[in-house]
Amino acid sequence: MAMVDAPCPLPAHCPQVMKTMGLNNAVHWVAWFITGFVQLSISVTALTAILKYGQVLMHSHVLIIWLFLAVYAVATIMFCFLVSVLYSKAKLASACGGIIYFLSYVPYMYVAIREEVAHDKITAFEKCIASLMSTTAFGLGSKYFALYEVAGVGIQWHTFSQSPVEGDDFNLLLAVTMLMVDAAVYGVLTWYIEAVHPGMYGLPRPWYFPLQKSYWLGSGRAEAWEWSWPWARAPRLSVMEEDQACAMESRRLEETRGMEEEPTHLPLVVCVDKLTKVYKNDKKLALNKLSLNLYENQVVSFLGHNGAGKTTTMSILTGLFPPTSGSATIYGHDIRTEMDEIRKNLGMCPQHNVLFDRLTVEEHLWFYSRLKSMAQEEIRKEMDKMIEDLELSNKRHSLVQTLSGGMKRKLSVAIAFVGGSRAIILDEPTAGVDPYARRAIWDLILKYKPGRTILLSTHHMDEADLLGDRIAIISHGKLKCCGSPLFLKGAYGDGYRLTLVKQPAEPGDPQEPGLTASPPGRAQLSSCSEPQVSQFIRKHVASCLLVSDTSTELSYILPSEAAKKGAFERLFQV
Ligand SMILES: Nc1ncnc2c1ncn2[C@@H]1O[C@H](COP(=O)(O)OP(=O)(O)OP(=O)(O)O)[C@@H](O)[C@H]1O
Structure with a gap:
């Protein structure tokens, strides 16, 4: 047994x-x-x-x-x-x-x-x-x-x-x-x-780890780096130098299309440097030299197709698997050698709920806060606030097995934030929840964002857009683009969509021959004359494109460049 x-x-x-x-x-x-x-x-x-x-x-x-x-x-x-x-x-x-x-x-x-x-x-x-x-x-x-x-x-x-x-x-x-x-x-x-030999999960230590001073005394990161990876040819760098080198590497990436300049005025928290992963039983590259920087007070939405490597990246960052090559630092600590130190500030919500059926909502929050060594009085305050934010006050003392799927997910996300965790990894936090619970999870993430660094994987574009200060898109283990939602829309979007609703003409209404100086929306719609509306829009945005003309709507694509030239302002001020 x-x-x-x-x-x-x-x-x-x-x-x-x-x-x-x-x-x-x-x-x-x-x-x-x-x-x-x-x-x-x-x-x-x-x-x-x-x-x-x-x-x-x-x-x-x-x-x-x-x-x-x-x-x-x-x-x-x-x-x-x-x-x-x-x-x-x-x-x-x-x-x-x-x-x-x-x-x-x-x-x-x-x-x-x-x-x-x-x-x-x-x-x-x-x-x-x-x-x-x-x-x-x-x-x-x-x-x-x-x-x-x-x-x-x-x-x-x-x-x-x-x-x-x-x-x-x-x-x-x-x-x-x-x-x-x-x-x-x-x-x-x-x-x-x-x-x-930690088995399926965990980072293996070198066979001589009992001889390492760092194992017994903690910290000693330089020594750990040298001993654990003797084949690493790179000269030994201090943590600050490593972070700077990592940031410089990412600056080189900016030069390629789809990489927005990074918010370097913010503190750098997570620095992923050429992370590569090949699973033993699956010889293909799950991660292919992935480099990414995460900054404090920001949510980075991690987008990618199924099997792109999002979960693998998150698992490596949380110490579930070792990387095949490359590395990452969190608050300056190397994930390969200083996971114990990193875990003091790390919170995670895995893709599947990992909850104890026979513990209550309150007990879960208390237990995970205690794991982070939080003081009892602080736990009570944080727990009260979080339960209220989760809208789970009436379920506070209910066993988790009696909660709905959405409630369990909300609790899993909340657990990632408790105990003062500052680097938060959320793997598809809103997967399988109803729109109401989804909104509550969004609110929770946005409310608890200040002072934290959040990496959030999702398949929903709207979620990535709404929550992400920056969006990182990966495909086949490689970072394809990274930047603010506006930057990516500008770089890859085909422009803005302008939809005009036609107002049905009432019997006896005089047919206006053209556009007047009255509010533009009403003037355009009341005429219901597509050529006239198009002509009006083209006066301000010459390269606009009519994409649909139905009995109720007119729809145009306005190119992003027009926004930069101030054409939108002139169009909507008329
Ligand atoms: N434990 C494992 N053993 C072998 N191969 C794995 C393992 N986990 C993931 N992979 C492979 O690694 C690649 C990346 O998978 P990963 O789960 O990281 O993708 P993902 O972007 O999170 O996908 P999803 O959106 O479906 O969760 C896939 O090709 C997958 O088959």
Whole structure:
């Protein structure tokens, strides 16, 4: 059970999202240890009672039986943790874990056969080595219970460190000690393997990471850069120099069409530099040297077709996957080596809701704020404000499983903002919600934008236009254009559309021969004469194009250049 639970204990992706939001890895494992131990201690207690009072180990001290089984339970939990980090799929871990578990009995069988069949003498040291498998230590320990029971005295505190067999220097105390050593060894191996081989999600550390000062003392980014990427030929740069180099690179990009000059007067927060990603199981380039800068107080709308690479970019920025090459910095911290530092300011809303069914709206906001180490009083204030902004006051104490899809999405977006997160990644925040909830999410994003930097992916042009201070469009993993909505419309749009509604002429109305000095809309419409209207518009915007003439409407395209020359002003002032 522990093996199935440990690799993916919560809703899919939940541990990753929690880690992105600042969950300490040690806290994650300790929580699972406590859960496993509480469950197993019930079995241990029941088994102790059965063994003692069911006349199986009737002479042995009840506390020693419980202690022996409890220590074995601890070693077994740690063994499950170890197996769980070896496999990225829970079912595979449980299947293989069972086999590995039974195979670990082999040393015990070897010792037992040599001792009992071949009558060889096995030294305590050899037994300690064999006991590095917890099941072997358990088997050897159980043998002492049996021997003392047969002798009719059972294991007592004074016989705990003695063997009833003459010349045998191993005993139950050594078996229990070895079980504790096993638990510690499995724990260390779990910690190491998870760090260098984090499975499907997470950034692998180099195999020598325990030797890195930066791992133990934090920060030390220059050292981390050097150690983690020894093949990087580029000269070592300070963070400021890196940011400047990154900004210069993007300035070079501006020279190409579709790249607006960047708002360099704002603080640079996210600097994506030639990010490339090739998935192991899909050899094609998911990201192809993507470079993008994000500035404070801005929302950047990330647009692109399905499979363009939006989610991949966001996953790399949030530390779910490592990039194949290239890098990115967030607040000057490198995503490859300083994710723990970055996570203190990072908020994310993944494409699919990752919520706990059995927690309420309020509990979710509280939990994620606490992950960010926010003080209790501040949490209460922020929670009240956010619940009001979400229009979820009446659902404050409702379990998430009772919320509608739109409400769940609103909560997921709100979670990205709690706890003072300043770099926010929103992956299709309004996917699958009704227009009303969509509007509420828009309002929330706009309200919480000041002081933050937001990257928002969407498939909706109107959303990108309305929310985005800048829009970045990617295709096949490459940035195609980036700039303000107005800039992109100017660069790629075919102009402005002018639609005139024809006013039906009322019976007895005198037919006006042409346009008068009366308000232009009314004059044009009342005439309902397309040539005259067109002639009037062409007087001010010579290159206007009539695109439709129906019984109720006239529609024209006015080229963007006309706006720059002030032609629109003259047209509408008439
Ligand atoms: N885990 C994965 N393993 C292999 N290939 C993947 C994986 N995730 C994404 N890809 C591939 O990487 C490319 C980019 O996918 P990504 O999910 O980043 O696109 P997207 O722009 O977010 O698409 P959508 O708008 O549909 O969410 C696609 O070709 C996709 O097939």
